[in-house]
Amino acid sequence: MLGVAMDLDLVEVEWADGVGGGLRKSVLGAAARVVFESVPPVRRFASYRGQRHFTGWCWAATTESLVGFESWLERDRAMLLDHDRRVVGLASQPFRVSWPGLTRRISHTPDYFVRLEDGSGLVIDVRPADRVGPEDAVKFAASEAMCQAMGCWSYVLVHEPEPVEMANVRWLSGYRHPRNRVGTVAARLGEVFHEPRLLMDGAQAAGDPLAVLPTLFHLLWCGDLTVDLTVPLGDGSRVGLAAVGHE
Structure with missing residues (x-):
């Protein structure tokens, strides 16, 4: 200053x-x-x-x-x-x-x-x-x-961002476009991850992972679903529903 x-x-x-x-x-x-x-x-x-x-x-x-x-x-x-x-x-x-x-x-x-x-x-x-x-x-x-x-x-x-977090955000950015949000899938994922669970377990519970994952990653990008981005993102990442009235 x-x-x-x-x-x-x-x-x-x-x-x-x-x-x-x-x-x-x-x-x-x-x-x-x-x-x-x-x-x-x-x-x-x-x-x-x-x-x-x-x-x-x-x-x-x-x-x-x-x-x-x-x-x-x-x-x-x-x-x-x-x-x-x-x-x-x-x-x-x-x-x-x-x-x-x-x-x-x-x-x-x-x-x-x-x-x-x-x-x-x-x-x-x-x-x-x-x-x-x-x-x-x-x-x-x-x-x-x-x-x-x-x-x-x-x-x-x-300055330089934290490398692991940045790598995760770069990956999620590939799903940032609204076209990846399928309404019915997003609603189902909100129900599935109401209680935190592993990423791939939740994707499978919501339907065919190939169809579900783009919307899941989009919701993680938007912050509607949350995950710890300071560790590598993967099938075993613990995902939960974002709290209402986020900070």
Whole structure:
């Protein structure tokens, strides 16, 4: 943290106008009502021969739209956010902020803006733990101070995800599309897993596993069914019905 309060009237924010295709600008303190989770990226995702990072787009079930990324680490984070039940909106490279430095204005473009189910915003930067240099640290600390000053936003700098959990989420993401939810099968699985039981035992109890498993994995992706993702997912994983009024 910077250790000092940020004057939001000195912080400018710039974002892309999804209607006209141009850029809009405001002081950050007046931008709380902008629906940043629905804006296009403020800059292009460059792709060129010999580049050292991987850029692309992934489809998010939360928004039923494409979300951009500039590294595999960002792609994984987008996937984790898409899997998070608290997330109701997600945008990549949503805006650029700038503020006065000692000799010049400093600018920064956060990696993601998330809208949470309680209506608050979450600003996210993604960076490998061993690649946070002094200048980066200043920008990240400033971003955190800005979000604290906003009151309705929070900020987090994230690094590499836990590998086993990430591998499980990648697998479940293959079933994130709503087409995998078969209503009658989902209802049957809700009954079968009302009391926790082993994954494959429940699938067999609900019908033909080949027909049941896509819906089962989709429900695990959505969080309607729960499982411990910190250990490898498999036939012997213990699956249960999500509690009503999840946190």
